[in-house]
Amino acid sequence: MEKIIIEIEALEEKKVSIGMYYLIGEVDIWWNTIKDRLIGPEFIYYKFLQELRAKLYPAAFQRQ
Secondary structure, eight states, rough: OOOHHHTTTHHHHHHHHHHHTOOOOHHHHHHHHHHHOOSSSTTHHHHHHHHHHHHHHHHHHHHH
């Protein structure tokens, strides 16, 4: 997802919307349950990535 956003040179205000488009499966369900409390004028792409990493990395480390 990050590679695509960099490649298309997305505007900062569009990055979260583009990132949300690429979420699938359990992550998409998770995001739909929390996005309403997060999204606002101060919610930027960096915070979006932080939320995703907090959700995804622990499971990835457990599988290793």
